[in-house]
Structures are given as structure tokens and as C-alpha cells.
Amino acid sequence: MHPGQFQITHTDGQARRGELFTAHGPIQTPAFMPVGTQASVKSLSPHDLTDIGAEIILGNTYHLYLRPGHELVARLGGLHTFSSWDLPILTDSGGYQVFSLSALRKLTSEGVEFRSHIDGSKHWFTPEKVMDIQVKLGSDIMMVLDECVSYTADWNYTRDSVSLTTDWARRCLQASPPDSGSQLLFGIVQGGFFSDLRTRSAEEITPLPFSGFAVGGLSVGEPKEIMLDILAHTVPLLPGHKPRYLMGVGTPLDLVDGISHGVDMFDCVLPTRNARNGTLYTSQGKINIKRQEFRADDTALDPACSCYTCRTFSRAYLRHLYTARELLAYRLNTIHNLAYYLELMRRARQAIAAGTFADLHREIQGVFKGAQDLKEE
RNA sequence: GGAGGGGUACCCAAGUGGCCAAAGGGAGCAGACUGUAAAUCUGCCGGCGUAAGCCUUCGGAGGUUCAAAUCCUCCCCCCUCCA
Numbered sequence: 001m002h003p004g005q006f007q008i009t010h011t012d013g014q015a016r017r018g019e020l021f022t023a024h025g026p027i028q029t030p031a032f033m034p035v036g037t038q039a040s041v042k043s044l045s046p047h048d049l050t051d052i053g054a055e056i057i058l059g060n061t062y063h064l065y066l067r068p069g070h071e072l073v074a075r076l077g078g079l080h081t082f083s084s085w086d087l088p089i090l091t092d093s094g095g096y097q098v099f100s101l102s103a104l105r106k107l108t109s110e111g112v113e114f115r116s117h118i119d120g121s122k123h124w125f126t127p128e129k130v131m132d133i134q135v136k137l138g139s140d141i142m143m144v145l146d147e148c149v150s151y152t153a154d155w156n157y158t159r160d161s162v163s164l165t166t167d168w169a170r171r172c173l174q175a176s177p178p179d180s181g182s183q184l185l186f187g188i189v190q191g192g193f194f195s196d197l198r199t200r201s202a203e204e205i206t207p208l209p210f211s212g213f214a215v216g217g218l219s220v221g222e223p224k225e226i227m228l229d230i231l232a233h234t235v236p237l238l239p240g241h242k243p244r245y246l247m248g249v250g251t252p253l254d255l256v257d258g259i260s261h262g263v264d265m266f267d268c269v270l271p272t273r274n275a276r277n278g279t280l281y282t283s284q285g286k287i288n289i290k291r292q293e294f295r296a297d298d299t300a301l302d303p304a305c306s307c308y309t310c311r312t313f314s315r316a317y318l319r320h321l322y323t324a325r326e327l328l329a330y331r332l333n334t335i336h337n338l339a340y341y342l343e344l345m346r347r348a349r350q351a352i353a354a355g356t357f358a359d360l361h362r363e364i365q366g367v368f369k370g371a372q373d374l375k376e377e
Numbered sequence: 378g379g380a381g382g383g384g385u386a387c388c389c390a391a392g393u394g395g396c397c398a399a400a401g402g403g404a405g406c407a408g409a410c411u412g413u414a415a416a417u418c419u420g421c422c423g424g425c426g427u428a429a430g431c432c433u434u435c436g437g438a439g440g441u442u443c444a445a446a447u448c449c450u451c452c453c454c455c456c457u458c459c460a
Contacts, residue, residue: 097413214412276416
């Protein structure tokens with residue numbers, strides 16, 4: 001099995017269950033990839049991650065370039081050795097920072113000039129540079145440099161942005177051809193919130209020899225229905241035999257929705273960030289562990305969960321740790337939220353293999369959508 | 378006994394005639410977070426009321442004033458120094 005090979009073993013409707021091979025081993029799909037921007041999934045050790053069954057994590061090109069520097073990481077043996085993580089790593093290109101740090105950058109057709117969020121110094125990112133950085137980091141899956149456009153971008157702006165992203169995708173391929181090493185390179189379809197531009201972007205990106213294709217630019221503040229509409233429109237435009245990656249999404253329900261449309265890979269900061277902010281995902285829905293109601297609750301966080309946190313501690317203790325700002329709170333909460341996400345993916349894979357994915361989809365809709373509707377009424 | 382400083386909302390603390398139901402913090406309560414500038418941010422936080430508004434609060438009691446947390450008198454309590 002060579003890196004880049006993708007085998008789909010089962011399908012259930014549009015949902016697929018598969019396996020993607022990388023230089024650091026296989027990834028079972030559908031997969032959720034915890035985000036470890038700065039070569040660390042915040043508050044967790046690699047052991048914590050393997051313990052809950054993480055098979056791949058993310059790193060970020062922009063952040064690691066700035067600190068500690070890709071040259072240094074390369075000298076120290078690459079990202080895997082540097083961070084003692086032996087399993088696959090996907091590095092995002094910095095395309096998201098074009099969006100999230102829009103106040104600190106200038107975009108030209110040639111590339112992006114960032115003013116460092118750390119010290120204000122100027123840094124020039126081109127597709128070629130971003131490839132060079134990711135090659136030196138040694139990630140298993142590299143992402144092309146793209147422009148993640150905001151929800152407010154109009155058609156004309158988004159049209160030009162699609163052209164830019166396509167041009168950059170070609171340049172990334174040129175800088176790092178598919179057969180040049182064991183690192184995979186994924187293309188990214190953009191097109192904002194205009195179906196015709198999504199189509200155009202897919203038509204331009206998907207013929208290129210990438211190992212997989214991502215849908216970018218979603219969950220940037222748009223209403224959920226719009227996100228789902230664009231997703232439903234875009235995923236079928238991606239080649240069926242290659243992995244499909246929905247970038248930056250999402251909630252547990254988003255993941256299941258995505259899988260139902262044929263998405264294979266997801267990443268999102270939500271489970272880790274929310275864990276640090278007290279919002280925890282359980283089989284009974286989303287709970288805020290800070291709430292008064294858990295003050296004396298001696299039950300497990302989620303009785304249906306078998307993670308270390310749920311096996312060992314009570315809600316009352318977790319609330320206490322959070323309230324007292326104890327560092328352990330961040331780790332225990334993060335372990336749980338990621339365990340929940342990874343278990344959800346495991347169940348999705350099993351359900352697809354068993355042909356019962358629709359049941360799981362309905363169950364998750366009931367847990368999260370139901371709770372949301374109740375709250376809104 | 379003498380000299381000085383101080384008592385403000387659950388806590389700390391600003392305010393020294395009207396713009397004060399009273400700055401800031403903290404605590405408390407609730408919410409947000411989607412390819413991480415995030416262990417961050419937002420809202421509420423005397424009582425009643427949906428609101429306009431009304432009522433009760435700045436140690437206590439009196440007083441001055443159109444108006445007092447703020448000025449005056451007396452009293453109570455706390456802290457520091459001196460004897």
C-alpha cells in the first residue's frame with residue numbers, strides 16, 4: 001500500500017467507509033482529525049491522543065513557520081520526530097489564516113504578505129514557499145495555499161478568488177509534483193456561497209493530479225442551511241475515488257451531515273476549543289460544565305462514554321476543576337470531547353459497513369438538532 | 378489618654394454637592410465559539426416591572442440645601458503611630 005492509495009470498502013447511500021494510506025500509516029475514514037496548530041493538540045500528549053484512538057492530527061504551516069520555524073523543525077528531524085507523534089499529520093497551508101488574520105495580511109496574485117500576529121514582522125507566503133515549508137515540516141498530507149473567502153464576499157470578488165486559488169493550486173503542484181516524495185498533496189475547492197462558482201472551482205481543481213480534494217470556505221459564519229446547501233452541491237463534483245475533506249467543520253451533527261453527503265475527512269477546533277471553554281459533547285447533547293446544576297452532580301460526564309475522563313471523574317469534580325481554573329480541567333475536557341468525536345466516527349464507519357448509517361444520522365439529529373430546537377422555542 | 382487614617386453593593390475598591398443605583402476589579406449567574414492571534418470573548422449582576430418608571434441603598438442618628446455617598450453636629454466601629 002503506497003502513500004495516497006485510497007480504498008473504499010463500503011458505501012451506504014452517499015456515505016463511504018474507506019482507508020487512506022500515508023507514509024505514517026493508514027487512516028480509517030470517515031475520519032475526524034484533531035487540530036494541533038502549533039504541533040500540539042492543546043493540553044494533550046501524544047499518548048492521550050493515541051489512547052482515544054486519534055489516527056491523524058493537523059499542524060499549521062503559517063504558525064509553525066513563524067514559531068519555531070520550519071528550518072528548525074527540519075533540522076530536528078521533522079514534525080513527527082520533533083513532536084513525538086508517529087502517526088499521520090496533515091498540515092494546513094495558511095489559507096485559513098488568509099481569512100482569520102485578514103486584518104494582518106495583504107493579498108496579491110503572487111501570494112500573501114502576513115504581518116506576524118506574534119511580533120508584527122512581515123512574511124511573504126507564496127504557493128511555492130508554502131510547499132517548501134510543508135515539505136520541510138514533513139507532513140503526510142500537505143494542503144495547497146488557497147484563499148478562504150469570507151461569507152460577505154460578493155460574486156465578483158469570489159469569482160476572482162476562485163481563479164486565484166486555481167492558479168495557486170497549479171503552482172503548488174508544480175513546486176511539489178505528486179511523484180516527488182511520499183507526502184500527499186490535496187487540492188481545495190473554493191467558490192464561496194455561489195453554486196456556479198463552486199462548480200467552476202471544482203471543474204478547475206479536480207482534473208489536477210491531487211491525492212485528495214477538500215471543500216474549503218465553509219463554516220465561516222453562514223447559516224447552517226446555506227452551509228449544507230453548498231456542501232450538497234459541491235461534494236458530488238469531487239472525484240469519487242479520492243478522499244474528500246471538508247475543512248474546518250464542525251459540530252457532531254455537521255460531521256454526520258457531511259458523511260451523508262460523501263465526505264471522508266474532517267477537522268475542527270470546536271471539540272478542543274469548546275473543551276477549554278467548558279462546552280462538552282455527550283450522548284445526551286451539548287452541556288456547559290460550568291453550570292450551577294452540576295455543582296453536586298456525582299454522575300459521570302457521559303454515562304455512555306468510556307473515555308478516561310468519563311470512567312474516572314464526576315461532573316461535580318469537572319465543574320470544580322473548571323471553576324477553579326485548574327489545568328487538569330482543560331486536559332480532561334479535551335480528552336472527552338475528542339473521544340466523543342472519534343467514537344462518533346467509529347460508529348459512523350461501523351454503520352456504513354452495516355448499511356445502517358441513516359439510523360445513526362437520525363440519532364445524532366435527535367440529540368443535537370432536537371436540543372437546539374427546544375432551546376429556540 | 379494623644380495624633381493621624383478609615384468605614385461605599387456578596388468581596389476589594391473609585392467617587393468628595395446635581396451628569397450616582399453609584400467607575401474598576403473579583404466572585405456569582407448565563408451565553409458564544411467550526412482548516413486555533415482563543416485556558417478566549419460577550420451579556421447580566423440592589424428590589425419590583427416586559428417597559429417607561431417607581432422604591433430602598435454609600436457605618437448610625439440628626440441637620441444644612443431646590444438637591445447629600447459627598448457639607449455640618451453627635452454617636453458607634455476598625456487600623457497605624459505616640460504615651
